[in-house]
Amino acid sequence: MTTPLDDRKVMGAGPLSERFDQALVYAAQHHREQERKGSKVPYMSHLISVSALVMEHGGTEDQAIAALLHDAVEDAQPGQGGAVLAEIRGRFGAAVADMVAACSDGLNDSGERKGTWQERKQAYVDGLPDKSLDALLVTAADKTHNGLCIAADVRRYGAEFWDTFNASPEELSWYYTSVRDVVADRLPGSSIADALNRAVAELVSVADAGR
Numbered sequence: 001m002t003t004p005l006d007d008r009k010v011m012g013a014g015p016l017s018e019r020f021d022q023a024l025v026y027a028a029q030h031h032r033e034q035e036r037k038g039s040k041v042p043y044m045s046h047l048i049s050v051s052a053l054v055m056e057h058g059g060t061e062d063q064a065i066a067a068l069l070h071d072a073v074e075d076a077q078p079g080q081g082g083a084v085l086a087e088i089r090g091r092f093g094a095a096v097a098d099m100v101a102a103c104s105d106g107l108n109d110s111g112e113r114k115g116t117w118q119e120r121k122q123a124y125v126d127g128l129p130d131k132s133l134d135a136l137l138v139t140a141a142d143k144t145h146n147g148l149c150i151a152a153d154v155r156r157y158g159a160e161f162w163d164t165f166n167a168s169p170e171e172l173s174w175y176y177t178s179v180r181d182v183v184a185d186r187l188p189g190s191s192i193a194d195a196l197n198r199a200v201a202e203l204v205s206v207a208d209a210g211r
Contacts, residue, residue: 011058012055012058013055013059013060013061013063013064016061016064017061019061019065019092020061020064020065020068022091022092023065023068023069023092023096024048024068026068026069026072026088026091026092027044027047027068027069027072028044030069030072030075030076030084031043031044031047031071031072031075032044034075036149037164037165038153038157038161038164043071046071046145046146046149047067047068047069047070047071048068049145050067050068050070050138050141050142050145051064051065051067051068051141053067053141053144053145053192053195054066054067054137054138054141057137057141057190057191057192057195058191059137059138059141060134062092062093062095062096062099062134063099063134063137063138065092065096066095066096066099066100066103066134066135066138067138067141067142069088069092069096069100070099070100070103070104070138070142071104072084072088072100073085073088073100073101073104073107073113074104074105074106074107074113078112079112081107081112081113082112085097085100085101088100095134098132098135099132099134099135099138102127102131102132102135102139103135103138103139103142105120105121105123105124106119106120106123106124117166117167117171118167118171121167121171121175125175125178125179125182128178128179128182128183128186129182129185129186133186133187136182136183136186136187137187137192139179139183140179140183140187140192140193140195140196141192143176143179143180143196143199143200144192144195144196144199145199147176147196147199147200147202147203148199148202148203150172150203150206151199151202151203151205151206152202154206154207155206169206169207170207172203172207173203173204173207173208176199176200176203176204177200177204179196179200180193180196180197180200183196184196184197
């Protein structure tokens with residue numbers, strides 16, 4: 001009879017290969033000039049954090065790589081999204097590319113980002129029930145890190161921090177809550193669902209406090 005500690009002993013991807021190293025460099029090249037909203041913090045801090053969360057919650061190397069690259073298509077130069085996705089597919093494989101595409105919102109058939117914030121997020125939420133569970137882990141890790149960071153920054157800098165976003169606190173609460181609900185339904189009892197639930201609770205708390 002196995003115990004939770006026995007399960008812990010076999011959890012995780014094991015030693016990483018050179019593919020992970022290459023993905024880390026690829027992500028750095030694509031996001032080198034980007035910074036976190038309202039700061040000079042390199043955007044790579046987010047990508048590394050999401051990848052770390054994926055690994056810490058038992059993700060595979062492919063999922064860890066997809067976490068590093070999950071914003072590469074969304075943040076590509078205008079007209080280059082499709083080419084970036086094709087390059088990821090060629091360099092890191094179909095499984096990684098499919099997860100990156102699944103974690104990107106508002107992509108048309110050519111891999112370009114279209115639509116307003118509300119249109120993109122609504123379509124993303126509507127599609128979550130059909131995403132692969134592999135991609136859903138990456139999404140949950142992404143929203144966990146962002147949710148905690150937003151809540152911490154609002155507590156530290158005040159309500160003015162909300163102005164750095166293209167959406168209101170109410171809209172962000174709706175989006176993160178909607179993602180949390182799907183993750184809880186599709187990954188019940190998982191550690192990442194628990195982590196996301198705590199992050200969203202923090203985000204909703206600071207949003208409600210400002211009303």
